[in-house]
Amino acid sequence: MAAVKHTLVALVEDKPGVLNRVASLFRRRGFNIESIAVGHSELPNISRMTIVVDGKTTSVEQVRKQLEKVIDVVRVVEIDSDDMISRELALIKVKTTPTTRSEIMQIVGIFRANIVDVGIEAVTVEVTGDDEKINSLLRLLAGFGIRELARTGRIAMTRRGASPMKEVSKTRAGRQKIEK
Amino acid sequence: MKMTGAQIICEAMIQEGVEVAFGILGGSVLPFYDTLPQYPQLRHVLVRHEQGAAHAADGYARATGKVGVCFATSGPGATNLVTGIANAHLDSVPMVAITGQVSRPFIGKDAFQEVDITGITLPITKHNYLVTDAASLPKIVREAFHIARTGRPGPVHIDVPKDVFTEEAEVNLPAKLSMMSYKPTLQGHPAQIKKASRLINEARRPLILAGRGVNISGAYDGLKKLAETAQIPVVTTLLGIGCFPESHILSFGMVGMHGMAYANMALNTTDLLIAIGMRFDDRVTSMVSSFAPKAKIIHIDIDPAEIGKNVRVDVPIVGDVKAVLKELNKQLESVQHVDWVNQLDNWRKEHPSTDIRDSDGVLPQYVVRKIYDITKGQATIVTGVGQHQMWAAQHYWYDKPNTLISSGGLGTMGFGLPAAIGAKIGCPEDTVWCIDGDGSFQMTIQELATITQERTAVKIAILNNGYLGMVRQWQEMFYEKRYVATPLSGPDFVKIAEAYGIPAVRAERREDVIPAVEQAMAEEGPYLIDFRVEPEENVYPMVPPGASLSEQLEAPVKEEAIWQQ
Numbered sequence: 104m105a106a107v108k109h110t111l112v113a114l115v116e117d118k119p120g121v122l123n124r125v126a127s128l129f130r131r132r133g134f135n136i137e138s139i140a141v142g143h144s145e146l147p148n149i150s151r152m153t154i155v156v157d158g159k160t161t162s163v164e165q166v167r168k169q170l171e172k173v174i175d176v177v178r179v180v181e182i183d184s185d186d187m188i189s190r191e192l193a194l195i196k197v198k199t200t201p202t203t204r205s206e207i208m209q210i211v212g213i214f215r216a217n218i219v220d221v222g223i224e225a226v227t228v229e230v231t232g233d234d235e236k237i238n239s240l241l242r243l244l245a246g247f248g249i250r251e252l253a254r255t256g257r258i259a260m261t262r263r264g265a266s267p268m269k270e271v272s273k274t275r276a277g278r279q280k281i282e283k
Numbered sequence: 284m285k286m287t288g289a290q291i292i293c294e295a296m297i298q299e300g301v302e303v304a305f306g307i308l309g310g311s312v313l314p315f316y317d318t319l320p321q322y323p324q325l326r327h328v329l330v331r332h333e334q335g336a337a338h339a340a341d342g343y344a345r346a347t348g349k350v351g352v353c354f355a356t357s358g359p360g361a362t363n364l365v366t367g368i369a370n371a372h373l374d375s376v377p378m379v380a381i382t383g384q385v386s387r388p389f390i391g392k393d394a395f396q397e398v399d400i401t402g403i404t405l406p407i408t409k410h411n412y413l414v415t416d417a418a419s420l421p422k423i424v425r426e427a428f429h430i431a432r433t434g435r436p437g438p439v440h441i442d443v444p445k446d447v448f449t450e451e452a453e454v455n456l457p458a459k460l461s462m463m464s465y466k467p468t469l470q471g472h473p474a475q476i477k478k479a480s481r482l483i484n485e486a487r488r489p490l491i492l493a494g495r496g497v498n499i500s501g502a503y504d505g506l507k508k509l510a511e512t513a514q515i516p517v518v519t520t521l522l523g524i525g526c527f528p529e530s531h532i533l534s535f536g537m538v539g540m541h542g543m544a545y546a547n548m549a550l551n552t553t554d555l556l557i558a559i560g561m562r563f564d565d566r567v568t569s570m571v572s573s574f575a576p577k578a579k580i581i582h583i584d585i586d587p588a589e590i591g592k593n594v595r596v597d598v599p600i601v602g603d604v605k606a607v608l609k610e611l612n613k614q615l616e617s618v619q620h621v622d623w624v625n626q627l628d629n630w631r632k633e634h635p636s637t638d639i640r641d642s643d644g645v646l647p648q649y650v651v652r653k654i655y656d657i658t659k660g661q662a663t664i665v666t667g668v669g670q671h672q673m674w675a676a677q678h679y680w681y682d683k684p685n686t687l688i689s690s691g692g693l694g695t696m697g698f699g700l701p702a703a704i705g706a707k708i709g710c711p712e713d714t715v716w717c718i719d720g721d722g723s724f725q726m727t728i729q730e731l732a733t734i735t736q737e738r739t740a741v742k743i744a745i746l747n748n749g750y751l752g753m754v755r756q757w758q759e760m761f762y763e764k765r766y767v768a769t770p771l772s773g774p775d776f777v778k779i780a781e782a783y784g785i786p787a788v789r790a791e792r793r794e795d796v797i798p799a800v801e802q803a804m805a806e807e808g809p810y811l812i813d814f815r816v817e818p819e820e821n822v823y824p825m826v827p828p829g830a831s832l833s834e835q836l837e838a839p840v841k842e843e844a845i846w847q848q
Contacts, residue, residue, distance in 0.1 A: 116464060120413075124405060131406050168588035174410040174430060177464040 109163040110182045113152040116175045135160045138256030153258045180267045189259035195228045198248035288417035289318035289448040295424035305336040309356025311383030314448040331729035335701035337367020342702030345688045347709035350377040357383045358396030369407040373692025377436035386446040409437030417450040421458035434467030435586040471602035479581045480614035486555035488623045489515045495522035496560015505608030514620045518546040522691040525681040539567040541673040544634035544824045547832045558582045560604045563593040573831035647746040647816040651678035657800045662714040667699035667723025670752040673822045675718040697726030703741045721747040721773045731783040742803045743811040748818045780811040787811035
């Protein structure tokens with residue numbers, strides 16, 4: 104599994120339309136993307152995108168190079184799966200009856216997930232973890248009936264390696280200045 | 284300094300060295316055009332359709348090496364530019380397109396002549412901008428020209444709302460260029476260059492495949508030195524034509540679908556392919572799996588994304604072709620490949636590819652050859668797209684860079700006439716011939732009016748066969764001669780030209796050809812010749828679509844060849 108799914112982190116300038124540029128690139132080049140998650144980074148004006156690519160159908164090298172060609176993309180790195188911390192958040196609304204509620208709560212407990220809302224006919228579970236953990240929980244809850252599901256897609260960083268941000272900070276300090 | 288948005292754009296363009304721009308105005312760019320008279324050093328060329336503006340800017344850029352500039356208004360004006368922008372994108376032509384947009388309060392309201400043009404041009408530009416305030420214009424214009432002309436060049440589009448043109452802002456010009464995320468790699472990696480030089484020194488049948496990147500980079504001397512030092516034969520792509528003199532003893536012409544038979548045979552036989560500034564387009568490689576089957580491949584290109592995109596590469600070198608060749612040439616040994624070059628020479632004798640058969644009618648190849656003879660090979664040839672384009676590539680021999688201007692990647696019919704206008708305006712001292720087909724020519728025929736208004740001395744040769752000829756050829760060869768929608772009735776091109784005030788003549792017999800071309804050269808201004816050529820003449824050699832290069836078809840031997848190379 105891990106060898107097929109590749110995780111790329113793209114640092115992009117926080118400008119209008121940058122997500123559109125990236126999404127448009129994936130569509131027109133026929134890249135198969137499992138997920139894409141976008142948010143702030145520790146640098147102002149820089150957003151961080153985590154992109155999971157299906158390496159079986161798409162050349163990861165091409166995705167990386169084509170992304171780097173987009174002018175607003177500052178840097179793209181692939182995160183080695185051995186050195187990766189990755190998390191995903193999911194909200195799962197599960198159908199309940201008075202007889203199933205306790206069993207659901209037990210499962211939720213084992214997964215160290217949280218119940219964030221309880222209704223008469225459903226509970227909403229919040230779970231954080233890597234894809235596998237979330238997939239396992241979903242398999243267990245499927246029998247009760249899943250009413251609604253929202254997943255954020257993977258975000259990731261390296262455990263030890265130098266942060267791609269660090270290099271960007273360096274480039275920022277010595278911003279390329281070209282005088283005519 | 285306090286200026287309006289329109290003034291900022293003009294000042295910034297002048298600082299970027301812009302002298303000419305092609306365009307048509309309309310409601311949204313009216314305030315911009317209203318400012319133009321304040322800057323008489325900016326020449327505006329009024330075209331008759333925005334597609335013509337983009338192609339003219341394209342032809343201008345290819346002929347001069349400068350950034351081509353075009354203007355259009357919002358909505359239909361902007362969408363009419365799209366084909367020309369896409370054409371420049373696929374052929375890596377430096378261009379800046381400026382469009383008007385509806386005023387900011389109207390954006391998103393489906394206002395009159397509003398279209399999301401930055402959304403439309405996003406995938407066909409190197410970069411684009413929707414300007415939100417006049418104060419940001421100095422930086423945007425500076426960046427746009429920088430992006431367009433550096434690295435792998437390409438079109439950049441700036442969309443400017445009408446009220447930004449009139450908005451005043453306090454600005455300093457020129458803006459400082461400070462980009463975090465754009466820095467093309469120019470120098471090749473020394474270790475890779477070393478690896479490449481080792482392969483070249485050891486190769487027994489090396490072959491250089493040169494593309495438009497050599498023309499863009501201006502690496503003619505470096506290429507010549509590489510070829511001569513290591514005695515390596517040179518073949519080119521369509522857009523690489525002219526980057527190496529075709530009269531050179533080591534030149535073996537164009538490769539690909541309509542390439543020279545011997546050039547394609549060289550690709551099939553070489554043990555080391557040195558691909559320089561080209562991108563392994565499918566019209567070059569044909570079936571990728573059987574491309575250069577015996578060769579290791581060195582690929583030199585400035586765009587890292589082109590490495591390994593279509594073809595496996597053994598030694599990639601990312602960098603500016605000129606800089607890389609300079610380093611590479613330092614590490615080359617002077618070697619001889621006499622047997623290999625002799626083999627190519629023999630193939631050229633056995634598979635001549637550019638012989639022209641005898642005929643009483645007007646053969647299109649013969650017309651091109653006569654234009655070559657009479658212009659002494661010194662003209663800039665601009666073409667449309669189709670059979671005539673291939674004949675112009677095959678039967679005119681180009682010794683100078685950027686003297687064949689043609690739409691390669693997008694294959695845009697109608698490119699010829701407006702691009703020829705741009706080329707002539709960019710290089711007024713050069714003789715510019717537009718060799719076009721009757722189908723291609725009719726797609727932008729309205730630009731004859733631009734020629735008249737601007738007094739542009741373009742010579743036009745229409746190879747008129749009454750068909751959409753290239754498609755007809757495919758129908759003949761692959762669709763059992765079902766000529767669906769290819770027979771084409773044209774107007775009387777001589778009368779059309781005369782109606783626009785352009786002298787013209789028709790050439791219907793073989794003996795008409797030379798006097799007509801001589802007359803065109805004698806005229807000071809523009810001139811049009813309607814060559815009534817053999818209607819069902821085919822382009823050979825031809826590699827059938829989807830086949831491999833080894834399956835190329837050569838011209839059936841009909842009669843005695845009248846020309847020997």
